[in-house]
Amino acid sequence: MKRLFWVGERFSWPFVVVLAYVSLSLVAVDYAWRNVTMPFETLFIYAVAVNTAVIFLLIFSYRIFRRRRRVRP
Amino acid sequence: MRRILAIQIAILAVCVVAVGELALHFPFPSPLIKPVLSPRLRFPTAQVEAWVDSGDIDRDFMAFFSRDPDRIVPPGNNIVSPSDGVVQDIPTQDGTTYLVVGLSFWDVHVIRSPVEGIVKDITEEGLTLLRHPSADYLKQSIFLKGKPAPVQQIITLDTEHGEIKVRLITSYFASRLKTWVHIGQRLTTGERLGRIVLGSTVVTEFPGSPNLSVQTGTRVVGGETIILQDRKSP
Numbered sequence: 001m002k003r004l005f006w007v008g009e010r011f012s013w014p015f016v017v018v019l020a021y022v023s024l025s026l027v028a029v030d031y032a033w034r035n036v037t038m039p040f041e042t043l044f045i046y047a048v049a050v051n052t053a054v055i056f057l058l059i060f061s062y063r064i065f066r067r068r069r070r071v072r073p
Numbered sequence: 074m075r076r077i078l079a080i081q082i083a084i085l086a087v088c089v090v091a092v093g094e095l096a097l098h099f100p101f102p103s104p105l106i107k108p109v110l111s112p113r114l115r116f117p118t119a120q121v122e123a124w125v126d127s128g129d130i131d132r133d134f135m136a137f138f139s140r141d142p143d144r145i146v147p148p149g150n151n152i153v154s155p156s157d158g159v160v161q162d163i164p165t166q167d168g169t170t171y172l173v174v175g176l177s178f179w180d181v182h183v184i185r186s187p188v189e190g191i192v193k194d195i196t197e198e199g200l201t202l203l204r205h206p207s208a209d210y211l212k213q214s215i216f217l218k219g220k221p222a223p224v225q226q227i228i229t230l231d232t233e234h235g236e237i238k239v240r241l242i243t244s245y246f247a248s249r250l251k252t253w254v255h256i257g258q259r260l261t262t263g264e265r266l267g268r269i270v271l272g273s274t275v276v277t278e279f280p281g282s283p284n285l286s287v288q289t290g291t292r293v294v295g296g297e298t299i300i301l302q303d304r305k306s307p
Contacts (some may be wrong), residue, residue: 010077019088023088026092027103032112034102034106070152
């Protein structure tokens with residue numbers, strides 16, 4: 001469990017990337033709902049959909065990255 | 074390894090600051106996104122009203138509110154709007170037409186000469202409680218629209234179009250009007266007349282019933298929007 005957050009003498013990159021992503025997306029959503037005229041519920045659904053897709057992409061790319069590192073001689 | 078940790082801590086610190094600023098200022102905009110928002114979104118009405126009520130007005134908003142941009146005055150002897158804002162009404166009474174322009178928190182509050190002319194007179198009304206206008210006067214003055222305790226600076230201009238008056242109107246409690254011109258001064262169209270430091274209305278008085286090119290609800294820009302076209306101009 002600890003390896004999810006801390007590896008050796010540093011944080012794990014997935015942990016840092018996910019936190020940075022969540023923070024930036026919060027700021028982006030705040031900016032968006034101030035600028036768009038659509039109802040908040042609709043914006044929220046769009047935001048959840050986009051975030052889910054991006055998180056899946058992040059996890060998928062991380063798995064590929066790990067697999068490639070493992071097969072390297 | 075230490076270098077990587079330092080980079081990670083820096084990234085996490087930026088994240089904490091971003092989320093912290095968002096949470097601290099919510100529902101009003103975080104300082105991180107303020108610079109990229111339009112003025113109306115940057116300083117929401119509820120927030121500005123709270124500042125005015127408390128008397129503790131945000132320094133950034135005051136800097137924005139006090140702006141005095143240059144304006145490109147259209148050529149010709151047209152009559153232009155003396156201020157930014159929205160035309161609220163154009164009533165006519167006793168042979169005089171009043172163009173009532175309402176200013177919002179987001180409009181430039183510098184007032185400009187609507188036309189070339191000479192300052193004939195500058196008068197004040199309602200600047201003290203003793204000179205507070207009577208109820209009859211308030212009722213009769215259609216351009217005041219029943220405003221309680223109005224305070225006015227009235228600048229009378231002698232122009233080719235006749236005598237034109239520009240009234241800077243605020244409330245007794247705001248009571249902050251500044252005029253930068255003096256009697257006898259020759260003004261060009263769009264030249265700065267003064268500023269409403271706190272307040273909301275500018276009324277331009279025309280003799281007769283001129284055919285104004287604006288109507289109620291039109292957004293006007295001080296010194297730029299033509300409100301009466303000069304027939305001789307191209």
